[in-house]
Amino acid sequence: MDDISTGVLFSLLVLLLVISGYFSGSETGMMSLNRYKLRHLANQGHRGAKRVEKLLSRPDRLIGLILIGNNLVNILASAIATIIGMRLYGDFGVAIATGALTLVVLVFAEVTPKTLAAIYPERVSYASSILLNILMKLLYPLVWFVNGITNTFLLILGLKVDSMNDSKLSSEELRTVVDEAGGLIPRRHQDMLISILDLENVTVEDLMVPRSEIAAININDDWKSIVRQLSHSAHGRIVLYRDTIDEVVGMLRVREAYRLMMDKNNFSKEVLLRAADEVYFIPEGTPLNIQLLKFQRNKERIGLIVDEYGDIQGLITLEDILEEIVGEFTTSIAPTLAEEVTPQPDGSLIIEGSANIRDLNKSLKWNLPTDGPRTLNGLILEHLEDIPDAQVSVQIDRYQMEIIDVSENMIKLVKVLPRQLQKTG
Structure with missing residues (x-):
């Protein structure tokens, strides 16, 4: 040097x-x-x-x-x-x-x-x-x-280099990636991707048509009554049962029933029963992502949800699951959330008791509990532990509600006060 x-x-x-x-x-x-x-x-x-x-x-x-x-x-x-x-x-x-x-x-x-x-x-x-x-x-x-x-x-020290080089993403991490995509992915597409990731956290009961609202015909009814129900049906398929809906005998395509009606001479209960399809049953608690794959694998579009005792709990269709991903279809017969929620001039909301809690949370950015009842009616009944009269007020979490209409042992209409009034009240 x-x-x-x-x-x-x-x-x-x-x-x-x-x-x-x-x-x-x-x-x-x-x-x-x-x-x-x-x-x-x-x-x-x-x-x-x-x-x-x-x-x-x-x-x-x-x-x-x-x-x-x-x-x-x-x-x-x-x-x-x-x-x-x-x-x-x-x-x-x-x-x-x-x-x-x-x-x-x-x-x-x-x-x-x-x-x-x-x-x-x-x-x-x-x-x-x-x-x-x-x-x-x-x-x-x-x-x-x-x-x-x-x-x-x-x-x-108990560490392996190979195991430390794992770059797989969990569903929660992937959800964050989609949320952070910003303008790289259109908002509509982001919502669809998030909905797909959320399917595993939602069960068929969350989307099902309740037992009481299933379009069904008692095959033991008067023949004229059966024909009248078929003629005025607004659904594509109808459940056929004997006396009680737990005794289901088939799933009838209304279009097929109309075709059979053309041949009046051979139109009967036996013909209807032969034309009915076999019923596809779904265990309660099935996650939507699993049920979507089962619909595809079994080439089915509709199924009845049963509990551990085999009793009918509700009905769900392939369209219901697809709507959870892409949004409501204009062809849906069931009422939309927009039809169940009516804004008032003072900022409050008039909501039907049958409105789904998950839909309310998703659309209105609310945080109502979803680990119990699935409708607003069920949530209030569970909270009060009784069937209330009209004009009764109740507060669930941060939401002040006033019961407007009660009939047939159900809460039909509820008024939810705006958050501004809740804070000052």
Whole structure:
């Protein structure tokens, strides 16, 4: 070193600082990359993305390579800075060189390159991966040796490198990714994707037509009554039963019934029963995502939900599940939430007791409890533990409600006060 001029040492020091900055920026850039965007670009044939993905397939080796190079460069830079300091200031130059080099390394070889790499991870990573690939091949024995020691130490601590490289997303994490997509995905499409992810958290009971509202015909009724019900039916299919709906005998297509009506001579109860399809039963508690697959696998579009005793609880169709994903269809016969909720001039809402709680929460951004009854009527009855009279007020969580109409042992209409009135009242 004594034969090397101070100017050359300064040049070497600057070069080493540049190399140190390269390693620091490369590390931050590689670790800041969006792995899913990287995988997409690699699948599209992007050369830089392919190189980076290959390096990141073993992050322990990549980090080992970068740290080996960075430490070697920094140690050599420290030695050169010490020599320069001693030449210029004698023994006191060691302290000066240490302080000055620490500041320069922090600013120009750590903070600045790492900040730039964090802001532009793709540019930094794709460019630096060319040299890193070459260095990985040249220094592989040393990298393998160092990683062998560190991985053994991690194994002693009960950690496995392979298990730490799991980049799979949970449904909650995927939901966050969709929410954060912003303008990259239209809001309508985001809502559909979120609805698909929510299917596993919703059961068939949450969407079913309740037992009391199922369109059904008692096959033991008077024949004229049966024909009249068929003629005025607004549904595509009707449940046929004997005396009680728990004694289901078939699911009749109304269109098929109309066709049979054309042949009046052969139109009878026996003909209807032969034309009815076999009933498809669904156990209560089945998640919507599972039921959607079962509808597809069994080539069914409608099913009756039964409890553990085999009693009918309700009815659900394939369209009901699809509406949960894409929104209500204009052809739906069931009342929409807009028809069940009527805004008032004072900001309050008149809501039908049959309104679904989940739909209210979703549409109005409310937080009514959903772990019990599924309708507003059921929620209030559970809260009061009695069938109330009209004009009774009740508060559930933060929502002040006034019961307007009660009939047939059910709450028909409820007035929900606006939040402004709840806070001042």
